[in-house]
Amino acid sequence: MNRVKCLIIGSGPAGYTAAIYASRANLAPVLIEGPQLGGQLTTTTEVENFPGYPDGVEPFTMMDDMRRQAERFGTQFVSGIVTKVDFSVSPKKVIVEDEIEYEADAVIIATGASAKYLGLESERTYRGRGVSACATCDGFFYRKKTVAVVGGGDTACEEANYLAGLCEKVYMIVRKPFLRASDIMQQRVLNNPKIEVLFEHNTLQLTGEGKVQGADLIYRKGEPDEEQRHIAIDGFFLAIGHHPNTELFKDYLKRDAEGYIIVDGDSPRTNIPGIFAAGDCADPHYRQAVVAAGSGAKAAIEADKYIKSL
Numbered sequence: 001m002n003r004v005k006c007l008i009i010g011s012g013p014a015g016y017t018a019a020i021y022a023s024r025a026n027l028a029p030v031l032i033e034g035p036q037l038g039g040q041l042t043t044t045t046e047v048e049n050f051p052g053y054p055d056g057v058e059p060f061t062m063m064d065d066m067r068r069q070a071e072r073f074g075t076q077f078v079s080g081i082v083t084k085v086d087f088s089v090s091p092k093k094v095i096v097e098d099e100i101e102y103e104a105d106a107v108i109i110a111t112g113a114s115a116k117y118l119g120l121e122s123e124r125t126y127r128g129r130g131v132s133a134c135a136t137c138d139g140f141f142y143r144k145k146t147v148a149v150v151g152g153g154d155t156a157c158e159e160a161n162y163l164a165g166l167c168e169k170v171y172m173i174v175r176k177p178f179l180r181a182s183d184i185m186q187q188r189v190l191n192n193p194k195i196e197v198l199f200e201h202n203t204l205q206l207t208g209e210g211k212v213q214g215a216d217l218i219y220r221k222g223e224p225d226e227e228q229r230h231i232a233i234d235g236f237f238l239a240i241g242h243h244p245n246t247e248l249f250k251d252y253l254k255r256d257a258e259g260y261i262i263v264d265g266d267s268p269r270t271n272i273p274g275i276f277a278a279g280d281c282a283d284p285h286y287r288q289a290v291v292a293a294g295s296g297a298k299a300a301i302e303a304d305k306y307i308k309s310l
């Protein structure tokens with residue numbers, strides 16, 4: 001049994017920032033790093049929108065900088081997956097890899113979210129080489145090029161509009177004969193001359209020499225007028241939703257219909273005193289590293305206050 005004041009779960013910008021603040025507040029935090037060190041950000045090629053890096057920065061470098069900053073003030077890192085929690089008791093229990101048990105006064109959950117992918121083999125092949133799940137992060141690399149956005153919801157429309165501001169042409173690949181997005185977002189897409197919506201299309205595979213250069217699509221699969229077509233593209237953006245990584249906490253924490261942890265207004269407090277949620281696991285809207293980092297700082301400040309009140 002390991003007894004700690006503050007335990008942080010997650011190694012993205014929210015988790016590391018929480019660790020920097022918690023360690024500087026003398027909480028001697030332990031941070032559990034899962035399998036994706038650095039979090040979702042490391043699936044992108046370069047980070048150009050995080051303040052403080054005027055020339056851009058490689059995501060691994062940035063995350064390693066944050067990690068070293070937390071280490072400098074005494075954060076202890078443990079590698080492994082949290083397999084069980086018990087938040088019904090005080091101190092709270094967190095079990096790593098089914099065997100290492102922690103008891104903590106406060107727990108900061110920063111487990112992030114995972115973008116949904118279609119599940120194509122070629123999507124994995126070209127990940128980071130033309131396949132992206134974040135237009136705001138990667139759109140800039142496709143200036144004056146042709147890209148496709150998959151999805152017909154608000155995120156897809158927002159991303160298509162954003163990309164249309166940078167790219168020569170944007171295809172939207174929509175599996176239904178209509179968009180699911182709100183009216184205003186639909187109108188923006190449909191009125192944008194740079195965006196071509198391909199309704200009732202699904203992606204069969206991505207093609208290209210070492211990077212994405214095209215996509216094979218199928219129109220009205222299984223119908224008498226089914227047809228295959230190829231589009232030439234340089235980038236393929238997924239916008240079919242995200243899964244917050246919060247299943248583990250479902251017996252204890254209030255979550256919304258999508259699984260995002262519900263926090264108390266703009267504070268990171270959850271429905272259980274001493275449990276805080278930061279970053280994308282509690283943020284269905286912004287999903288930006290800088291926002292996650294900010295919420296990690298808030299969570300550590302709140303955890304410090306909570307621990308001092310015990």
Ligand code: NDP
Binds near residue numbers: 153156241
């Ligand atoms: P949504 O679940 O709303 O939309 C997902 C889209 O992806 C749908 O068009 C869906 O198709 C499509 N899709 C899902 N799986 C596949 C697949 N395997 N192949 C092809 N297409 C697929 O997710 P969003 O991320 O767009 O939005 C999430 C929430 O956030 C929503 O409530 C949204 O309103 C909100 N949001 C609001 C914004 C705003 O107000 N500015 C901006 C962004 C998000 P189908 O329709 O056929 O199911």
